[in-house]
Amino acid sequence: MKTRMTDLFGCRYPIQCGGMLWIAEPSLAAAISNAGALGNLTSGNYNSADDLRAAIDDTRRLTDKPFIVNITTMPSIRLPVELLQDFFRVCCEKKVTALEIAGAPVDRFLGPEFIPMAKEAGVKVLHKVGTVKHAVHAQKVGYDAVTIAGFEEGGFPHMDNVSTLVLVPRVVSEVDIPVLAAGGMANGRSLAAALSLGADGIMMATRFLATRESGVHANIHKVLMEKKENDTSLNLQSLLSAFGLQVRALSNTVMRQVAEVEQKGGDLTDLLPLISGERAKAVWKEGNAEEAMLTIGQSVGLIEDIPGVDELIRRMIEEARQALDEAVGLLSDDEGALPRKNSA
Ligand SMILES: Cc1cc2nc3c(=O)[nH]c(=O)nc-3n(C[C@H](O)[C@H](O)[C@H](O)COP(=O)(O)O)c2cc1C
Structure with missing residues (x-):
């Protein structure tokens, strides 16, 4: 599967793992990248620039494939703005393939010099947003791609409460940069649907939590x-x-x-x-799931097993191919087929 997303990040399949605090560590990131998707190393797991630097090195020891580093740009006591700025600098110094920014736009939260810094270092910058307006801003200030996340998503959805099904085609028609769809994505049918809506790929997180490599309790x-x-x-x-x-x-x-x-x-x-x-x-x-706030998306309803990451990705690509084939099969000039748009 070749899309603008696979071209931009150099991954084989148009599937990205979203940032996951405490979960998206080197071993999971590398397993996902080795399976042909885009693994995620979440900077919030680390307390210093040196720790993040070491985690990037660890991930590179486990995979020679591209992965993305998440920086969550939200006010936090443990992760002050100065530390997030250091994380950004480390990623540029290490020339990681790409950064996934989630929260306030980099130009406003970290400073106007940061997107040019990434461009200079050859690091792609993607912004995860929850509204059309924010996607348009991301393109304007120089982001390379956007992820539009519907309110189905786990974590921090926008208060507008608009679904992925509506947001993806809206964003696709408003920006020219590659668009990833997130929220409710968990299998090959989700991938086929997102591509049909005009997205260049998908991002998912809860589905990757439900894999053997995620490191959570049984x-x-x-x-x-x-x-x-x-x-x-x-x-x-x-x-x-x-x-x-x-x-x-x-x-x-x-x-x-x-x-x-x-x-x-x-x-x-x-x-x-x-x-x-x-x-x-x-x-x-x-393992006691009653005892903490556990960010999980509505996509949990689509999870029936705990596969290895490699099996999950292979299955998704096969399912997506079948789903797209089935849909194309509905379009026919034969008598009795669905009427084409504008036909009498
Ligand atoms: C366990 C878990 C931890 C998450 N932590 C973060 C995080 O640190 N930063 C962030 O931007 N998003 C975080 N998210 C949100 C995901 O990156 C993603 O936007 C969302 O989960 C997508 O919806 P899905 O889980 O239904 O696929 C987290 C999601 C999960 C499931």
Whole structure:
């Protein structure tokens, strides 16, 4: 499969892994890149520029294929702006293939010099956005590609609550740079659908969490197979609406407590013990899925097994091919076939 996305990043298949705090580490990134997709190394896993530098080296020891580094540009106590700027500089110094920026645009959050710095280093910069307006801004300030994420996505969907099905063709018609579709993507049919909507590829995260290489506890894998599309909820509007965002996470005990605190008008001090990243970090490894805020997308409803990454990618490409073939098969001039557009 050759698209503008595979041309831009030099990967074999138009499938990218999204940033995943505590999960998208060198071993998973390399497994995904070795399978022909674009693995993700998430900079938020690290506390210093040196740690990120070492993680890039570790990933390169495990794969000679391209991978992307996620920098989440949102206010954070653990990851202040100066550290994010250092992460960006390290990626340019290391000449990684590409950066996935999620959150505020680089030009505004890190400074106007950063996109030119990436261009100078030959590092491609992709922006994950949740609205058409932000995709247009990304193109204007020089990003090489955009990912448009519908509100099905796990993590931090935009508060507009618009679906991937509507956002992808909207963005495709508004920008000229390559567009990746995210939110609700989990199998070959998702890939075929996104390509049919005009996207150049897809990004997914929950589906990669449900692979043997993701490193989470077996109970988490079991939960991912059991939960359905209506088992996630949207919360934290009280904290995140100032950024136009909210959180989509697994509906569990902690998220019900978060909802109660929000209803009572609680603030960050009340919410922090429930939503802390450290709490999620422990749960991914220890396996009690009720005990932390676990960011997961509606795509969890499409997950029925825990394959190896290589098997997942091969299966997706075969499924996508079949789905596209089946769709093309519906178009025929034979009598009884579907009427073509504009036919009488
Ligand atoms: C476990 C997990 C952790 C995530 N952490 C981050 C993160 O650190 N930064 C980020 O930009 N997005 C993060 N996301 C969001 C994903 O990158 C992606 O936008 C979203 O999950 C796509 O929807 P899907 O999971 O249904 O495929 C995370 C998602 C998951 C599932």
